[in-house]
Amino acid sequence: MQSKKxxxxxxxxxxxxxxxPLGAFQAHQFFSNVKGGLSTIKKSFLSDEIENPHFEYIxxxxxxxxxxxxxxxxxxxxxxxxxxxxVVQSAYEWKIxxxxxxxxxxxxxxxxxxxxxxxxxxxxxGSPAPDLFAHSLQVIHxxxxxxxxxxxxxxxxxxxxxxxxxxxxxxxxxxxALPSKTRIESIKVYVQKQxxxxxxxxxxxxxxxxxxxxxxxxxxxxxxxxxxLGHLNANDWTVIAHDHSERGVFSIDxxxxxxxxxxxxxxxxxxxELVAHEIGVHVVRRLHGDRAxxxxxxxxxxxxxxxxxxxxxxxEDAIKPELHDFFGLDRYLAISLALGLDGKKRNFRQVFExxxxxxxFRGWQANLPSEKIPELAQEKAWMNTYRxxxxxxxxxxxxxxxxxxxYREGNIGVWDLLANVPTSNVEDHIxxxxxxxxxxxxxxxxxxxEQLG
Numbered sequence: 001m002q003s004k005k006x007x008x009x010x011x012x013x014x015x016x017x018x019x020x021p022l023g024a025f026q027a028h029q030f031f032s033n034v035k036g037g038l039s040t041i042k043k044s045f046l047s048d049e050i051e052n053p054h055f056e057y058i059x060x061x062x063x064x065x066x067x068x069x070x071x072x073x074x075x076x077x078x079x080x081x082x083x084x085x086x087v088v089q090s091a092y093e094w095k096i097x098x099x100x101x102x103x104x105x106x107x108x109x110x111x112x113x114x115x116x117x118x119x120x121x122x123x124x125x126g127s128p129a130p131d132l133f134a135h136s137l138q139v140i141h142x143x144x145x146x147x148x149x150x151x152x153x154x155x156x157x158x159x160x161x162x163x164x165x166x167x168x169x170x171x172x173x174x175x176x177a178l179p180s181k182t183r184i185e186s187i188k189v190y191v192q193k194q195x196x197x198x199x200x201x202x203x204x205x206x207x208x209x210x211x212x213x214x215x216x217x218x219x220x221x222x223x224x225x226x227x228x229l230g231h232l233n234a235n236d237w238t239v240i241a242h243d244h245s246e247r248g249v250f251s252i253d254x255x256x257x258x259x260x261x262x263x264x265x266x267x268x269x270x271x272x273e274l275v276a277h278e279i280g281v282h283v284v285r286r287l288h289g290d291r292a293x294x295x296x297x298x299x300x301x302x303x304x305x306x307x308x309x310x311x312x313x314x315x316e317d318a319i320k321p322e323l324h325d326f327f328g329l330d331r332y333l334a335i336s337l338a339l340g341l342d343g344k345k346r347n348f349r350q351v352f353e354x355x356x357x358x359x360x361f362r363g364w365q366a367n368l369p370s371e372k373i374p375e376l377a378q379e380k381a382w383m384n385t386y387r388x389x390x391x392x393x394x395x396x397x398x399x400x401x402x403x404x405x406x407y408r409e410g411n412i413g414v415w416d417l418l419a420n421v422p423t424s425n426v427e428d429h430i431x432x433x434x435x436x437x438x439x440x441x442x443x444x445x446x447x448x449x450e451q452l453g
Contacts, residue, residue, distance in 0.1 A: 009293070012088050015079065016295045019092065022071050023099040024255045024299055027106055027124075028403065030059045031390040042382060045352075052348045053394040060110045069103050072096050087451045091296055094444065098124070098302035109391055114399045117391060124303070125403045132409065133336040135174040137167060139325050140333070140358070147365065155364040162357040167342035178323060179415045186423045187318040190430055191276055195319070198228050198275060209268030216271055218242070218261040224271065225259060228279050234287060249383065250274065252282050254299060254437075259283075273316045281312035281434070289436035293452050297436025301448065305403065307439030310410020314418070315430075317411070326415070328407035330358065330380070334388040338400040345398030348389050356381035413441040 010016075034041065035056035044050045076096045083089040101124055108116040140162070147159040196203045202224060209216075216224075222241040229237050237257045251260045259278065266274070285308065289298030300308070313327035336342075337351050346354075359377035368376065391401040414433075417440060421429045438445040 010295045011085055011293050012092070012295050015083070015088065015092050016298075018075055019095065019296075020299065022068055022075065023095065025099075025102070027102040028390060028401070030057055030106055030109075031055075031401075033057065033059045038386075042386075045348075046378060046382065053389075055390070055392065055394040057109055057391075060106050062107075062110055065103050065107055065110070069100060072100055072103075087448055088294065090444075091294060091301055091448055094302040095296060095300075105391070112393055114392060114396055118399050121391070121402055125305075125401075125406060126409075127402055128332060128336045128339065128341060128405050129409075130341055131174045132176070132332065132412075133341045134170050134172075135176045136329055136332050136336070136408075137169055138174060139329060140166065141169050143365065144361070147361070152364070154370065155361075158357070158361040158364045162354075162361045165354045165357050167337075167344075176326075176412065178326070179317075179419060182423075183415075183419060184318055184323060186426045187315065187418065187430070190427050191280070191315050191318050194280060195272065195276060198231055198280065199224075200227075200231065202227065206268050206272050210272070212268075214268045216266045216268065218263050218266070221261050221266055221271060221274070225261070225275070225279065228275060229283070232279070232283065232287060234283060237283065250278070252278060254282070254286055257286075269321065272319060276319055277312040277316040281315055282308065284434055285311075285437050288434055292436045294436070294448070297438060300437035301439070301442075301445050303442065304437045304439045304445070306406040306410040306413065307433075307441055307445070308410070308437055309407045310412075310414040310439075310441070311433050313407060313411040314414045317415075326408055327411040328404065330355065330384050331387065331404040332408040333358070334384045335400055335402055335405050338388050338398065339402075340398055347397040348385055348394050350397070351388060352381050352385040355384045359384075410439075410441070417441065 032038070035058055041050075041053045041055075045053050076093060079089060079092050079096070083092070101120060105117060105120040105124065108114075108120055144159040144163050147155050149156060199206065208214075218241040222239045225239045229235065229239070234257075237259065239259045239261065241261050241263070243263050249260075250262060252258070253260070286298055289295065289300075292298070309327075317323050317327065334351055334355055337346050337354060340346065356377050359380040360373055363373035363377055387404055388400045392399045418426070418429065432449075433440055435449070438449060440446065440449075
């Protein structure tokens with residue numbers, strides 16, 4: 001998890017210098033600014049002034065798309081003609097093709113062509129698996145069953161309401177086992193050791209904070225993150241603490257090397273998990289990629305997100321007090337409901353109402369203050385649903401952005417990958433997974449890493 005210095009002469013300095021200005025974008029970055037303002041649309045939706053939001057994306061410039069497309073095609077032609085190293089040529093060809101597909105996605109958004117949007121989107125990120133959707137429903141229905149407690153009427157009422165809105169369970173049970181306690185413990189030992197190195201004296205302070213149930217503000221979290229980045233010699237990274245009106249989701253901009261921390265209360269345990277997830281994986285993989293023989297690993301091989309988020313979630317899982325489920329249940333559920341994996345395609349409003357009931361149930365389940373549950377559930381449901389329908393016009397059922405399902409699929413995949421690694425090799429195996437931004441579940445990426453040695 002720590003950043004390690006390497007002294008390898010890069011194989012692709014020329015290609016990265018040409019590619020990065022053209023291809024360091026992510027399609028979802030163009031979905032934040034909408035005509036009329038997202039906050040205004042959100043307010044109208046939550047107050048029931050409108051049935052569904054209408055999204056028109058104002059940052060997509062058609063001439064810019066055309067210019068980028070032609071420049072990427074020209075770069076690909078030059079690459080295939082002049083690059084003799086098979087690994088370098090293949091890695092960049094795959095990456096260029098991915099960006100050309102993202103440009104096609106953005107073109108479909110611009111033209112309000114939802115059929116092409118959906119096909120292109122699923123060619124990039126895939127579509128949810130029926131068995132994993134079925135398993136996700138099993139997890140929720142089991143929680144609902146456990147919640148049938150006459151001594152907790154509000155929880156029972158929330159459970160009943162959610163059950164009525166969810167699709168019914170399949171008669172066939174889907175088995176996806178959580179990792180063994182032995183495997184979790186072996187990874188926990190590694191993560192804790194690395195966190196002590198990253199945090200220094202702050203590690204013990206956080207442990208004391210966990211015992212004392214201490215909370216941290218985003219400003220305090222910013223100072224802590226800056227300290228950790230200093231330990232990594234990552235002084236070109238910037239940490240930004242936002243107020244509530246600016247940003248609702250914790251995120252990292254790999255291109256700009258920015259870490260965005262929304263305004264909320266962060267319990268000490270959550271702070272530790274965020275350091276492991278955001279810095280211990282996302283930042284460290286970027287730093288290792290900067291020093292790798294293939295510098296493309298700094299910004300990511302094509303379609304690396306599943307492995308990147310899967311590994312981050314797995315290391316976060318290992319230090320949780322208890323692991324009840326894999327990461328990203330709410331996101332996978334929302335996407336599956338929108339696409340109608342149960343046979344009923346849903347629009348924005350229909351998905352939102354189910355997700356609101358889901359988060360109300362989870363609020364009572366977590367013993368949150370009763371007066372805060374409705375507002376918190378509404379905010380979480382909006383974020384789930386917006387992330388699911390971003391890129392679409394927001395008006396139609398059955399069209400959505402499937403990228404967020406990769407969190408859950410990646411988490412399950414990485415746990416499976418680590419399941420049979422001998423305990424004595426766990427540390428070395430994880431260090432290999434941190435060598436740059438690639439997907440260890442992707443056979444093409446495995447080949448690249450094997451060739452690089």
